[in-house]
Amino acid sequence: MSKIPGSQAIIKCLQEEGVELLFGYPGGAVIELYDQLCKSTIKHVLVRHEQGAVHAADGFARATGKVGVAVLTSGPGATNGVTAIATAYCDSIPLVVLTGQVPRPLIGNDAFQEVDIVGITRPCTKHNYLVSDPDQLVPILREAFYLAASGRPGPVLVDLPKDVIAALIDYPEKRPIKIPTYQPNTTPDPGQVEKACRACLKAEKPVLYVGGGVILADGNQELTRLARELNIPVTMTLMGLGAFPGSDELSLGMLGMHGSYAANMSVAKSDLLIAVGARFDDRVTGKLEAFAPHADIIHIDIDPTSISKNIEVDIPIVADCREALQAMLSWLEEYRELNLKEVATRHRPWVEQVREWDRKHPLSYHDEGQIIKPQYVIETINELTGGNAIITTEVGQNQMWAAQFYTFNQPRRLLTSGGLGTMGYGLPAAIGAQFAFPDLPVFDIAGDGSIQMNIQELATAKQYGIPVKVAILNNKFLGMVRQWQELFYDRHYASTAMEYTPDFVELAKAFGAVGLRATTKDEVRPVIQEALDTDNSVLMDFSISREEGVFPMVPAGKANTEMLLV
Secondary structure (H helix, E strand, O other): OOOEEHHHHHHHHHHHOOOOEEEEOOOHHHHHHHHHHOOOOOEEEEOOOHHHHHHHHHHHHHHHOOOEEEEEOOOHHHHHOHHHHHHHHHOOOOEEEEEEEOOHHHOOOOOOOOOOHHHHHHHHOOEEEEOOOHHHHHHHHHHHHHHHHOOOOOEEEEEEEHHHHHOEEOOOOOOOOOOOOOOOOOOOOHHHHHHHHHHHHHOOOEEEEEOHHHHHOOOHHHHHHHHHHHOOOEEEOOOOOOOOOOOOOOEEEEOOOOOOHHHHHHHHHOOEEEEEOOOOOHHHHOOHHHOOOOOEEEEEEOOHHHOOOOOOOOEEEEOOHHHHHHHHHHHHHHOOOOOHHHHHHHOHHHHHHHHHHHHHOOOOOOOOOOOEOHHHHHHHHHHHHOOOOEEEEOOOHHHHHHHHHOOOOOOOOEEOOOOOOOOOOHHHHHHHHHHHOOOOOEEEEEEOOHHHHOHHHHHHHHHOOOOOEEEEEEOOEOHHHHHHHHHHOOOOOOOOEOOOOOOHHHHHHHOOOEEEEEOOHHHHHHHHHHHHHOOOOEEEEEEEOOOOOOOOEOOOOOOOOOOEOO
8 A cells, every 4th residue: 555645644534533524724834734635525614713713613513412623723823722722621522623833853943833732732632642753643633533522522632743744654554442541431330320319219309410411421311301200300500501401390490600599599408419410610509518518419420530529429420421321210210119200209399399489589680661681682582493593602691691591402502611711602613503503593692792702703604605693792891790890899890891892783794794783672573583584694783781780690609599689
């Protein structure tokens, strides 16, 4: 077999891994790779900024469950992608990011567009590589895809020196990947499963606390079955929304800093908390010693380092979430002495108590006539899409209103930056999701501040005919910081007023997209409907109530029961 250039081997390996689409931005260090790429069947999407490339690959990965792929050039091309790589790392999203590097003899000599991207990204990747031996190029790429998708998923970076890309190599035969130091455990311990099941049967006030790990493991069906069979209320983290149907009577919505009253109260009063694919982060727990103070805690997670990291748990189960839930369901089915209907009936008073909390303090807002309330915009998008859209968000108030007022009944329909909280995520992520699902409506719920972070990607959407819909909740403020300043800093709005913003309607037109504006409540529905009826990228500018807040809200350092309500 004749030798082939490293660039050709990279393309062949990507095709071998099932890659049909990638996002990138060319440069000198990867020019030979791009020369091969344009001859291949892989579709390349030219973005307008490298951060947009990685966010788009991230959105594609979240929407599909596949590994997203981005290609960046060396130096600033690679560093421009770091924020997006960190975004994926914090949310456990499987990516492979290929970066160009200067030729090996120049590494360490401050060559043009040289940076130590392996060193820079070491804290925010699951693993990374500098390919120093051309013969290791393909084995490293195969390993990168395996690492990105297995165990707790995450981004893997492969740094490619220009001379390695050009080197002639033999394409190696594919072999099973064995990494002695990396052997994630997916199968739950039967003894721990039995302990967890018996705790569920014994509990009088159980709550399922569900995170993004359930979605990543495709365990939503098993979770839903367990909740319904045992009649257990379910609350979800921001990343877990859609793991359990939001319209189900057992759904409590989101918990934590901006969670529902019912969710936070139920966790505080529970006697058993069943955490599945969640990591007890600070936005969820609030004051640690006051979080689920009366509950025994079961924690199911693929990552052993996440268990008992923030909250000490009673029954740890290190396993794939789906496999663990399947094992629990199997144990419950096989244990013939049980009458699950009796268990479900015994939980009924608890479920009624939870519903009473929800009736007493539902998610709500004050209607002010023709003033546009952001919550109403989200509710109307939910209604007109039938809850079937893919929703991406930016970060801030827009993100929280979307989480609270859009009903997510399916997994992989909310794509948002949870752990890192990255402004500018929503638009490129929406583009990635729309490439994956061209027939579904895709909305980016944005703020007037955050949309300006990566608004250049509207040109990417136009170039490829991607009809994403952007709903800007425009209050001419950096809204979430402003809300904190209102509540805790005597309304001292230091550097949060957006004293100048572009005319978003005219800006949309400049990109060749459609710009629409609503300034009164009566205009909201027609604008959203027109956007849905338009086969083009649409940017909607909603002039919302300027000082509207996100409530409930748990102040920093307080217990989740100490909520500020509307």
